[in-house]
Amino acid sequence: KNIHYFDEAGSSNDIAKKLAPTAEEGTIVVVEQQTGGRGRLGRKWASPKGGIWFSIILKPKVALSAASRLTLTVGLSVTNTLISYGIDAKIKWPNDVLINGKKVSGILTEVEAEIDTIEFVVIGVGINANMSLKDIPEDLRENSTTIRDETGKSIDRVDFLQRLLHEMEQQYIRFNTQPFSEILNDIIVLSDTIGKDVKVTMPNRIVEGRVVGISKSGALLLKKEDGDVEEIIAGRCIYTK
Ligand code: BTN
Incomplete structure (x- = not known):
């Protein structure tokens, strides 16, 4: 329930933004492949078959300025999920997850706010999973990698998404009930960026x-x-x- 699945879409974030005003918190949009995947700062995001592309709608009762903390919290969730498969993943500030110093996942957070009150947040998560860097157009590869390229194996994407959504739920409960410094401690331990x-x-x-x-x-x-x-x-x- 509350999971919308599409074989193909422009961008899961765009679908989620349309659903958000009336959607229940936690509603998810999963797509098999995106034709107009978007990255941060107006960049394109290659989203071929084999990856994990989804967006989640949240309605946190926090100020607009807390949205970046939410992005970091989702980055921690993705990192912990990769670690649960024995993959040595790290967090690159503000929104990337790395394996062996290369980007395996990116997060695109979009906020709708009325003055300083958040109406909804759409958090788009892209994970280069069962694909090869060769499946990404050359001009979008940058310093990226995929789970398959790094580990030589494919992962069960449904199992991965289940673990990740469970982890995100746990972290979101923490986000809403504990000072952010608790989550931050975990992020700092897994940070690739500190010291660089x-x-x-x-x-x-x-x-x-x-x-x-x-x-x-x-x-x-x-x-x-x-x-x-x-x-x-x-x-x-x-x-x-
Ligand atoms: C970045 O690192 O620039 C962020 C990439 C975010 C990609 C995901 S894939 C699912 C969701 N839909 C989009 O169009 N973008 C995000």
Whole structure:
């Protein structure tokens, strides 16, 4: 119940956004393949058959500024699910999951809010599962990988999705009942980004430095050359070394 399945769709996030105003919290849209998969910052997201592409509708009673914490929490859930298969997965701030330093999953969170109150959040999760990097157009490969390319094996996608949805439910209960610092502790342990030298691109500027932590609000703490630590709420993060 509350799971919508499509053989083919433009983007599961778009379907979820249409359903969201009247949908129950936890409603899910799963698609076999997307013809218009979207990534962050207006990028395209290759979504061929064999991957896991879905969106979930949530209606958290939190301020708009908490949405990025929700994205990190979903990233933790994806990472924990991969780890449950014995795969050494790590979290790259703000929304990627890596295996062997390469991106295996991305999350696209879209929020509908009235002033500062969230009406709904659509969280789109893409996992490069039983496919090969060769199935992704060259210009979209970037530094990506797939579960099959990394482990040499395919996973049971239904089993994976069941585990992931269970894990997301547990983490969402935590999100709603505990201080975010509890979830953050787990994220920090699994973070690939802390300690790295990075360049963060924002709409109007670029900052470089070494990542020294993630703040309670989910922001990146970047130590710059002059020694100052800057809190970065959102941006595109690229490792420089
Ligand atoms: C990113 O890393 O840029 C985010 C990628 C998010 C991809 C998923 S696949 C399911 C959902 N539907 C979309 O169109 N995008 C997200």
